Amino acid sequence: MADIEIIKGADNGNPPDTLRQMYPKVNRNFQRLNSEVEANKMEADNKLEAHKNSTSAHAAQNITYSGDIIGASNVKQALDNTKQTIDDLILGSGDSGPEVAAARGGHATLGDRLDASDAQVVELEKKTDSYIDPREFGAILDGENDDYAPMQAALEASLDQGKELFIPGKALLSSSLMITHGTPKIRGAGVGLSALITKNNIPLLVFDTDSSQFYYSSVTDLSFVGDVAGDRSNNAGVEIRGTSSAKNFFNYNTFENLLFKGTYYGIRSTKSSGEPENLLNWNLFTQIKTTNYGVNNVEHAIKFEFGSGTGNVFDACNIVSMTSGFEWGGSGDENIGDITISDCQFGGGGSAIKAKKGATAYGSNITITGCQWDAGIQYSLDFLNMNGFTVQGCNWGGATSLKLEGCSNYSIHGANSLESTYGSMKHTPSNATTDLFSLAFNTSYESAYIEIVTFGVLQGVGTRISRNAFLIGYDGSTISVNTVKEDKTGTSGNQINHTTSQIGNAIKISAQLQGGSAGDTLIYSQLNVIGNRYNVVTM
Incomplete structure (x- = not known):
């Protein structure tokens, strides 16, 4: 309360103040009162604001409501209804309606589903970070526009960063994709969804063994399409390239679930070591499929022109080719042998499995099991100078015969016809x-x-x-x-x-x-x- 100065006078039993004494007291009293009023007003305003912002100033049941309440007779009932609605949408695990139940997606609550979705997003981000998508480099992947430049850039990035190159569409290429280093891992979304396509007489994907050796690489779930008019003699899906001056290995690599359509070669090796051993060892070729594309036939499904290397496995392949299915040798005197072929089917024409060894090279240890040769195949086996091979459990369906020249020490079971020239020496x-x-x-x-x-x-x-x-x-x-x-x-x-x-x-x-x-x-x-x-x- 303000400190008021008393103006003396008869009413308070004091000698009266003179006017000179009274006026200053009056002014001071007004100032004190104004200051106190202003302070009280400020305090009241602060209390009012605090009250307005308070979440516990009044119990809910003491709040009054004017006007009609839709679906309730008072504020409490309306709040209870709102709470129940929220519980049904987010918290409750029962069926509170077909739309809400569907929104939960099998989870107890919608919140649980959102948590699971968040976890999936995090996992997807981790996976996305593990591969390179060529669309990030400008590839269109519609099979119509030339994607060579962005595809090569994406490939280089994947090799430099040690990541997988994931191809989610169809890339038209005007030039070959060159692999010169690293451990390439190239994957498509499936043979019907992802493809490398060319209209030029080129190999689509090249491993350059003159530049580097390659261990543990993989190419999977991808198609290779040769839409080439005219000369196709250099058109291959995959080419393993190298000259005898480079002694680099190509070992433990995997080619899986690949489709070659209309390429002159499916997989072609022109790698030469200039030595008896060709340094292509322990590679796996599985679920390889070849077929024609319009008027373009696959002439050679898999052809190694300079020997076979050792320990290579060919499994579960479906081959339609016109000249040869699997072929080794013919351009040099590297060794051919230590090959396993199992559960493969051949059709089209020419020779299904062909091995032409030079006069001095090693050619032995080939095991062929569970294969089938269908109509159109002239020779199921077409071997020259091979020593020591076994054919067991195969079906000669439509193959005309076998052709073995200069071969010895072999076992063949179940053939329909055998032509063996110089069969034993x-x-x-x-x-x-x-x-x-x-x-x-x-x-x-x-x-x-x-x-x-x-x-x-x-x-x-x-x-x-x-x-x-x-x-x-x-x-x-x-x-x-x-x-x-x-x-x-x-x-x-x-x-x-x-x-x-x-x-x-x-x-x-x-x-x-x-x-x-x-x-x-x-x-x-x-x-x-x-x-x-x-x-x-x-x-």
């Missing part, structure tokens, strides 16, 4: 009988027509030897060659008809040299068999 001492082939019939009542033609080579001079003919030896002696059956029955000579009704009954075809000096003579044989369900083993 043996050094034969004087007056000895050399076993050439053993044929084991493994089903009752099977028959085959067998023709044996023998050749003799003496001191590097080759001459065909027919029955009862003579070859003049180096020392002037005469050597005669006869072919005989093991049991010495029937007609000995070049043609033997054999029919068996006993499972496992076998005949053995042998050649016998007669003469005084045959120590430098080699016997070469050709075996032609027409029949089915038999086993051919060189001795």
